[in-house]
Amino acid sequence: MHVGLQHYLAVSMILFCLGLLGVILRRNLLVMYMSLELMLNAANLALVSFSRFNNKLDGQVLVFFIITVAAAEVAVGLALIVALFRKRQSAHVEDLTSMKL
Amino acid sequence: MEAINNWISCGGVEDVLFYVFAALTLLCGILVIANPFSRNPVTSAMFLVLTIISMSGLFVLLHAFFLGIVQIIVYAGAVMVLFLFVIMLLDLKEELRRKIKMFGLVAGLISVGTVASIFLKSLASVKTDAAPPALEGDTYALGKLLFTQYTLPFEIVSVLLLVAMIGVILLSKKKLE
Numbered sequence: 709m710h711v712g713l714q715h716y717l718a719v720s721m722i723l724f725c726l727g728l729l730g731v732i733l734r735r736n737l738l739v740m741y742m743s744l745e746l747m748l749n750a751a752n753l754a755l756v757s758f759s760r761f762n763n764k765l766d767g768q769v770l771v772f773f774i775i776t777v778a779a780a781e782v783a784v785g786l787a788l789i790v791a792l793f794r795k796r797q798s799a800h801v802e803d804l805t806s807m808k809l
Numbered sequence: 810m811e812a813i814n815n816w817i818s819c820g821g822v823e824d825v826l827f828y829v830f831a832a833l834t835l836l837c838g839i840l841v842i843a844n845p846f847s848r849n850p851v852t853s854a855m856f857l858v859l860t861i862i863s864m865s866g867l868f869v870l871l872h873a874f875f876l877g878i879v880q881i882i883v884y885a886g887a888v889m890v891l892f893l894f895v896i897m898l899l900d901l902k903e904e905l906r907r908k909i910k911m912f913g914l915v916a917g918l919i920s921v922g923t924v925a926s927i928f929l930k931s932l933a934s935v936k937t938d939a940a941p942p943a944l945e946g947d948t949y950a951l952g953k954l955l956f957t958q959y960t961l962p963f964e965i966v967s968v969l970l971l972v973a974m975i976g977v978i979l980l981s982k983k984k985l986e
Contacts, residue, residue: 711827712937716871719831721928723838725921730842732917738850738896742857743842745888749864752880760871760944765954768873768946772955775876775883776966780973782888786895787980793899
Protein backbone atom coordinates (compact mmCIF):
# COMPACT_ATOMS: atom_id res chain seq x y z
CA MET A 709 0.00 0.00 0.00
CA HIS A 710 1.31 3.41 -0.93
CA VAL A 711 2.21 5.64 2.00
CA GLY A 712 -0.09 8.64 2.14
CA LEU A 713 -1.37 11.31 4.47
CA GLN A 714 -3.22 8.80 6.63
CA HIS A 715 -0.07 6.88 7.50
CA TYR A 716 1.72 9.99 8.74
CA LEU A 717 -1.34 11.10 10.68
CA ALA A 718 -1.60 7.68 12.32
CA VAL A 719 2.02 7.90 13.50
CA SER A 720 1.37 11.41 14.80
CA MET A 721 -1.78 10.24 16.61
CA ILE A 722 -0.06 7.33 18.33
CA LEU A 723 2.83 9.57 19.38
CA PHE A 724 0.43 12.15 20.81
CA CYS A 725 -1.41 9.47 22.80
CA LEU A 726 1.91 8.15 24.13
CA GLY A 727 2.85 11.63 25.29
CA LEU A 728 -0.52 12.12 26.97
CA LEU A 729 -0.19 8.77 28.73
CA GLY A 730 3.29 9.75 29.91
CA VAL A 731 2.09 13.08 31.32
CA ILE A 732 -0.73 11.38 33.22
CA LEU A 733 1.07 8.26 34.47
CA ARG A 734 4.65 9.28 35.19
CA ARG A 735 5.36 10.99 38.50
CA ASN A 736 8.70 12.57 37.73
CA LEU A 737 8.43 16.23 36.74
CA LEU A 738 11.26 16.00 34.22
CA VAL A 739 9.85 12.90 32.51
CA MET A 740 6.42 14.56 32.41
CA TYR A 741 8.06 17.52 30.71
CA MET A 742 9.70 15.21 28.16
CA SER A 743 6.29 13.67 27.43
CA LEU A 744 5.02 17.19 26.75
CA GLU A 745 7.80 17.59 24.20
CA LEU A 746 6.67 14.31 22.63
CA MET A 747 3.16 15.70 22.22
CA LEU A 748 4.50 18.90 20.65
CA ASN A 749 6.53 16.84 18.20
CA ALA A 750 3.49 14.78 17.26
CA ALA A 751 1.62 17.99 16.44
CA ASN A 752 4.60 19.14 14.35
CA LEU A 753 4.55 15.91 12.35
CA ALA A 754 0.83 16.30 11.64
CA LEU A 755 1.36 19.90 10.50
CA VAL A 756 4.25 19.01 8.19
CA SER A 757 2.34 16.15 6.58
CA PHE A 758 -0.76 18.33 6.09
CA SER A 759 1.41 21.00 4.50
CA ARG A 760 3.03 18.47 2.17
CA PHE A 761 -0.20 16.85 1.04
CA ASN A 762 -2.08 20.14 0.61
CA ASN A 763 0.76 21.75 -1.37
CA LYS A 764 0.96 24.75 0.96
CA LEU A 765 4.11 25.85 2.74
CA ASP A 766 2.28 27.69 5.54
CA GLY A 767 2.16 24.61 7.74
CA GLN A 768 5.93 24.36 7.74
CA VAL A 769 6.24 28.02 8.74
CA LEU A 770 3.91 27.28 11.64
CA VAL A 771 6.12 24.34 12.66
CA PHE A 772 9.11 26.68 12.59
CA PHE A 773 7.33 29.01 15.02
CA ILE A 774 6.26 26.07 17.20
CA ILE A 775 9.86 24.90 17.50
CA THR A 776 10.92 28.41 18.56
CA VAL A 777 8.15 28.70 21.13
CA ALA A 778 8.92 25.20 22.42
CA ALA A 779 12.55 26.17 22.97
CA ALA A 780 11.47 29.22 24.99
CA GLU A 781 8.96 27.13 26.91
CA VAL A 782 11.55 24.50 27.79
CA ALA A 783 13.95 27.14 29.07
CA VAL A 784 11.34 28.75 31.34
CA GLY A 785 9.90 25.41 32.50
CA LEU A 786 13.27 23.96 33.39
CA ALA A 787 14.16 27.15 35.29
CA LEU A 788 10.92 26.73 37.25
CA ILE A 789 11.75 23.09 38.00
CA VAL A 790 15.23 24.05 39.21
CA ALA A 791 13.79 26.79 41.44
CA LEU A 792 11.23 24.32 42.81
CA PHE A 793 13.91 21.70 43.44
CA ARG A 794 15.99 24.24 45.35
CA LYS A 795 13.07 24.95 47.67
CA ARG A 796 11.76 21.39 48.10
CA GLN A 797 14.67 19.06 47.24
CA SER A 798 12.35 16.94 45.14
CA ALA A 799 11.15 16.63 41.55
CA HIS A 800 8.28 14.27 42.27
CA VAL A 801 4.73 15.45 41.90
CA GLU A 802 3.68 13.37 44.89
CA ASP A 803 5.92 15.44 47.15
CA LEU A 804 4.53 18.73 45.86
CA THR A 805 1.14 18.82 47.52
CA SER A 806 1.21 22.10 49.44
CA MET A 807 -1.71 23.43 47.40
CA LYS A 808 -3.87 20.49 48.39
CA LEU A 809 -6.79 21.36 50.65
CA MET B 810 18.14 -4.62 -12.36
CA GLU B 811 15.12 -3.46 -14.30
CA ALA B 812 12.83 -4.51 -11.47
CA ILE B 813 14.91 -2.62 -8.90
CA ASN B 814 14.87 0.55 -11.00
CA ASN B 815 11.13 0.26 -11.39
CA TRP B 816 10.72 -0.23 -7.67
CA ILE B 817 12.82 2.84 -6.87
CA SER B 818 11.04 5.08 -9.38
CA CYS B 819 7.57 4.24 -8.10
CA GLY B 820 8.52 5.23 -4.54
CA GLY B 821 9.13 1.79 -3.03
CA VAL B 822 12.22 2.94 -1.16
CA GLU B 823 10.39 5.87 0.39
CA ASP B 824 7.64 3.57 1.61
CA VAL B 825 10.12 1.22 3.24
CA LEU B 826 11.98 4.16 4.79
CA PHE B 827 8.70 5.52 6.11
CA TYR B 828 7.94 2.25 7.88
CA VAL B 829 11.48 2.06 9.30
CA PHE B 830 11.43 5.62 10.64
CA ALA B 831 7.86 5.36 11.91
CA ALA B 832 8.64 2.14 13.80
CA LEU B 833 11.79 3.68 15.24
CA THR B 834 9.92 6.82 16.32
CA LEU B 835 7.13 4.91 18.03
CA LEU B 836 9.48 2.40 19.70
CA CYS B 837 11.68 5.13 21.14
CA GLY B 838 8.56 7.09 22.13
CA ILE B 839 7.34 4.13 24.15
CA LEU B 840 10.75 3.76 25.77
CA VAL B 841 10.68 7.45 26.80
CA ILE B 842 7.57 7.05 28.93
CA ALA B 843 7.84 3.40 30.01
CA ASN B 844 11.28 1.85 30.05
CA PRO B 845 11.22 -1.65 31.53
CA PHE B 846 14.95 -1.63 32.30
CA SER B 847 15.65 1.72 33.85
CA ARG B 848 13.77 4.47 35.63
CA ASN B 849 16.57 6.94 35.19
CA PRO B 850 15.47 10.26 33.60
CA VAL B 851 18.74 10.28 31.64
CA THR B 852 17.63 7.15 29.76
CA SER B 853 14.31 8.78 28.97
CA ALA B 854 16.11 11.86 27.67
CA MET B 855 18.38 9.74 25.47
CA PHE B 856 15.42 7.92 23.97
CA LEU B 857 13.71 11.27 23.39
CA VAL B 858 16.78 12.32 21.40
CA LEU B 859 16.44 9.14 19.30
CA THR B 860 12.73 9.84 18.78
CA ILE B 861 13.49 13.35 17.57
CA ILE B 862 16.22 12.19 15.21
CA SER B 863 14.05 9.51 13.61
CA MET B 864 11.23 12.04 13.36
CA SER B 865 13.51 14.35 11.42
CA GLY B 866 13.96 11.40 9.06
CA LEU B 867 10.18 11.46 8.60
CA PHE B 868 10.40 15.21 7.92
CA VAL B 869 12.96 14.57 5.19
CA LEU B 870 10.66 11.93 3.68
CA LEU B 871 7.98 14.65 3.59
CA HIS B 872 10.47 16.87 1.71
CA ALA B 873 10.68 19.31 4.62
CA PHE B 874 14.47 19.44 4.48
CA PHE B 875 14.92 22.67 6.39
CA LEU B 876 12.69 21.57 9.25
CA GLY B 877 14.44 18.21 9.42
CA ILE B 878 17.74 19.92 10.04
CA VAL B 879 16.23 22.48 12.43
CA GLN B 880 14.64 19.62 14.33
CA ILE B 881 18.03 18.00 14.88
CA ILE B 882 19.91 21.22 15.64
CA VAL B 883 17.35 22.87 17.92
CA TYR B 884 15.65 19.89 19.57
CA ALA B 885 18.32 17.21 19.72
CA GLY B 886 21.10 19.76 19.98
CA ALA B 887 19.92 22.58 22.20
CA VAL B 888 16.74 21.55 24.01
CA MET B 889 17.86 18.06 24.98
CA VAL B 890 21.26 19.32 26.13
CA LEU B 891 19.38 21.72 28.39
CA PHE B 892 17.30 18.80 29.68
CA LEU B 893 20.37 16.66 30.38
CA PHE B 894 22.13 19.61 31.99
CA VAL B 895 19.23 20.14 34.39
CA ILE B 896 18.98 16.39 35.15
CA MET B 897 22.67 16.30 36.04
CA LEU B 898 22.34 19.54 38.03
CA LEU B 899 19.47 18.24 40.13
CA ASP B 900 21.34 15.03 40.95
CA LEU B 901 18.18 12.94 41.10
CA LYS B 902 18.34 9.67 42.87
CA GLU B 903 17.26 6.59 40.98
CA GLU B 904 13.51 6.73 40.92
CA LEU B 905 11.89 4.02 42.98
CA ARG B 906 9.57 1.74 41.11
CA ARG B 907 6.43 3.20 42.60
CA LYS B 908 3.29 1.32 42.07
CA ILE B 909 1.10 3.06 39.54
CA LYS B 910 -2.13 3.99 41.24
CA MET B 911 -5.22 2.23 39.97
CA PHE B 912 -7.06 5.55 39.81
CA GLY B 913 -4.29 7.14 37.75
CA LEU B 914 -4.21 4.23 35.33
CA VAL B 915 -7.97 4.26 34.80
CA ALA B 916 -8.07 8.04 34.40
CA GLY B 917 -5.16 7.92 31.96
CA LEU B 918 -6.67 5.17 29.86
CA ILE B 919 -10.05 6.91 29.74
CA SER B 920 -8.59 10.24 28.65
CA VAL B 921 -6.26 8.66 26.10
CA GLY B 922 -9.11 6.53 24.78
CA THR B 923 -11.29 9.63 24.36
CA VAL B 924 -8.59 11.54 22.50
CA ALA B 925 -7.76 8.50 20.36
CA SER B 926 -11.39 7.93 19.42
CA ILE B 927 -11.70 11.57 18.29
CA PHE B 928 -8.51 11.17 16.25
CA LEU B 929 -9.66 7.92 14.67
CA LYS B 930 -12.97 9.50 13.74
CA SER B 931 -11.25 12.36 11.96
CA LEU B 932 -8.62 10.05 10.46
CA ALA B 933 -11.34 8.04 8.74
CA SER B 934 -12.64 11.16 7.02
CA VAL B 935 -9.26 12.10 5.51
CA LYS B 936 -9.58 11.80 1.79
CA THR B 937 -6.64 10.44 -0.14
CA ASP B 938 -6.06 12.15 -3.44
CA ALA B 939 -4.23 10.21 -6.10
CA ALA B 940 -2.09 13.09 -7.35
CA PRO B 941 1.41 12.91 -5.86
CA PRO B 942 2.30 16.07 -3.94
CA ALA B 943 5.06 18.25 -5.34
CA LEU B 944 5.84 20.56 -2.46
CA GLU B 945 9.50 21.20 -1.61
CA GLY B 946 10.22 22.62 1.85
CA ASP B 947 13.75 23.79 1.14
CA THR B 948 15.43 26.73 2.84
CA TYR B 949 14.89 29.16 -0.02
CA ALA B 950 11.12 28.69 -0.26
CA LEU B 951 10.62 28.71 3.50
CA GLY B 952 12.83 31.77 4.02
CA LYS B 953 11.05 33.66 1.28
CA LEU B 954 7.69 32.99 2.90
CA LEU B 955 9.05 33.81 6.34
CA PHE B 956 10.38 37.22 5.32
CA THR B 957 7.45 38.31 3.15
CA GLN B 958 4.15 37.02 4.45
CA TYR B 959 5.18 36.13 7.98
CA THR B 960 7.45 39.04 8.90
CA LEU B 961 5.35 40.29 11.82
CA PRO B 962 5.06 36.88 13.57
CA PHE B 963 8.79 36.45 13.03
CA GLU B 964 9.52 39.70 14.86
CA ILE B 965 7.04 38.86 17.62
CA VAL B 966 8.74 35.51 18.16
CA SER B 967 12.06 37.29 18.62
CA VAL B 968 10.46 39.40 21.36
CA LEU B 969 9.12 36.20 22.92
CA LEU B 970 12.62 34.73 23.00
CA LEU B 971 13.90 37.88 24.70
CA VAL B 972 11.12 37.68 27.30
CA ALA B 973 11.90 34.01 27.94
CA MET B 974 15.59 34.82 28.36
CA ILE B 975 14.92 37.58 30.90
CA GLY B 976 12.41 35.36 32.70
CA VAL B 977 14.89 32.51 33.00
CA ILE B 978 17.57 34.81 34.37
CA LEU B 979 15.15 36.21 36.96
CA LEU B 980 13.84 32.77 37.93
CA SER B 981 17.27 31.25 38.44
CA LYS B 982 18.60 34.02 40.67
CA LYS B 983 19.66 32.78 44.07
CA LYS B 984 17.22 34.90 46.03
CA LEU B 985 13.70 35.35 44.73
CA GLU B 986 12.38 38.69 45.94
